[in-house]
Amino acid sequence: MSCPDDKPTIALRKIIHDQAPMRFFDYMALCLYHPEHGYYAQEPQQVGRAGDFFTSVSSGPLFGILLAESIAQWWKQSNITGSWRIIEPGANQAALAIDVLTHLRNHYPQAYADLCYVALDPLPVPNGFQKQALTPFGDHAVARQSLDGLDARPTFVIANEVLDAFPCHLIEKTDAGWQEVWIESTAPDAPLQEVLQPTDLTLPDELSEPSIPMGYRTEVRPAPQAFFRSLRDVISRGRLLFFDYGFAAPEYYAIDRTRGTLQLYRQHRASEDALAEPGSRDITAHVDFTAIFHCVDALGMKVTTFAPQEFFLTKLVPSLLSQGLWQDSWQNNFQTLVHPAHLGGKFHAFECSVGESTEHDATALQRLAIAPV
Numbered sequence: 084m085s086c087p088d089d090k091p092t093i094a095l096r097k098i099i100h101d102q103a104p105m106r107f108f109d110y111m112a113l114c115l116y117h118p119e120h121g122y123y124a125q126e127p128q129q130v131g132r133a134g135d136f137f138t139s140v141s142s143g144p145l146f147g148i149l150l151a152e153s154i155a156q157w158w159k160q161s162n163i164t165g166s167w168r169i170i171e172p173g174a175n176q177a178a179l180a181i182d183v184l185t186h187l188r189n190h191y192p193q194a195y196a197d198l199c200y201v202a203l204d205p206l207p208v209p210n211g212f213q214k215q216a217l218t219p220f221g222d223h224a225v226a227r228q229s230l231d232g233l234d235a236r237p238t239f240v241i242a243n244e245v246l247d248a249f250p251c252h253l254i255e256k257t258d259a260g261w262q263e264v265w266i267e268s269t270a271p272d273a274p275l276q277e278v279l280q281p282t283d284l285t286l287p288d289e290l291s292e293p294s295i296p297m298g299y300r301t302e303v304r305p306a307p308q309a310f311f312r313s314l315r316d317v318i319s320r321g322r323l324l325f326f327d328y329g330f331a332a333p334e335y336y337a338i339d340r341t342r343g344t345l346q347l348y349r350q351h352r353a354s355e356d357a358l359a360e361p362g363s364r365d366i367t368a369h370v371d372f373t374a375i376f377h378c379v380d381a382l383g384m385k386v387t388t389f390a391p392q393e394f395f396l397t398k399l400v401p402s403l404l405s406q407g408l409w410q411d412s413w414q415n416n417f418q419t420l421v422h423p424a425h426l427g428g429k430f431h432a433f434e435c436s437v438g439e440s441t442e443h444d445a446t447a448l449q450r451l452a453i454a455p456v
């Protein structure tokens with residue numbers, strides 16, 4: 084029996100069949116970002132209680148309020164005068180944008196006066212949704228599908244759970260060496276199948292460890308160089324702050340993590356079967372933050388923070404307390420964000436700077452397993 088949710092799956096199965104065999108990377112890209120049938124090409128209803136998974140943003144307004152405090156501190160310390168931007172890739176339902184803008188408008192009117200918030204999503208339907216949701220903020224917020232044509236300005240970039248939604252390759256250790264997962268389709272309505280093929284990917288050093296057992300499966304994500312370069316090119320000076328599931332490379336590729344981190348979500352149920360219902364479920368894999376370090380380092384950015392979300396967010400609370408802005412009704416929201424058993428331990432904050440006189444932070448380098456540079 085077919086239900087409305089099956090529509091993207093049926094359409095995508097045909098497209099996948101026409102293009103197969105294909106690398107898992109291309110399969111994941113189609114499932115998530117096909118412009119018509121991809122999971123993220125639809126009206127953004129994926130996040131929250133009625134959707135498929137929770138995020139720090141959907142847990143309540145406190146995440147955005149704390150990020151607004153962090154942004155306001157940077158704005159003050161950097162003596163920003165004149166127009167400046169916040170850019171948010173992956174703004175989804177624009178909930179984070181609304182929380183950040185509201186807090187800045189209410190409590191930092193000077194910063195708000197010169198601010199333009201850019202919600203960035205390459206897909207037209209979510210972008211249209213964001214445009215609509217942000218109309219109450221007038222000229223202080225826009226929604227764009229790309230950064231093309233923007234000049235370079237002081238900018239603070241924030242993004243939650245975006246890097247983990249970038250497509251990745253799936254690889255497995257076999258008697259014939261590391262091989263890559265490809266997807267095959269014998270008919271548009273037949274179950275999709277995996278096949279292993281020799282790989283030409285450059286693999287992380289950790290995977291040359293001889294004690295990694297046969298059958299070990301994991302993910303490798305190409306460096307998102309173009310994504311970071313497009314951000315860097317519109318920043319005269321500023322910060323980029325990413326929150327995501329993930330670890331430094333030695334923990335990501337730990338010997339006992341034999342099945343990697345790939346997960347699918349639908350209606351708050353997790354599964355590891357990436358071939359079922361293409362386009363109808365979120366596909367995500369954790370972030371190798373050591374690889375992200377190498378990517379931003381190559382672009383001349385400096386890492387200022389790499390810390391568990393619990394540490395990063397907790398440090399921002401005194402700023403709210405000292406201004407008398409803390410509300411007791413945020414207590415549950417706070418616990419969800421910082422408790423190690425909830426989101427506090429699973430997520431990391433990764434921040435880097437552009438055009439500022441900073442060096443790489445020594446603690447961040449240590450946590451990222453990078454020797455001092």
Ligand SMILES: C[S@@+](CC[C@H](N)C(=O)[O-])C[C@H]1O[C@@H](n2cnc3c(N)ncnc32)[C@H](O)[C@@H]1O
Pocket residue numbers: 123130138139140141172173174175176203204205206209242243244245248249310
């Ligand atoms: C897991 S969702 C983000 C959830 C949201 N930030 C939150 O915290 O509730 C990932 C989003 O990233 C967006 N995305 C993927 N690639 C992107 C890119 N290159 N630039 C901007 N957004 C992107 C997707 O369209 C999708 O909406």
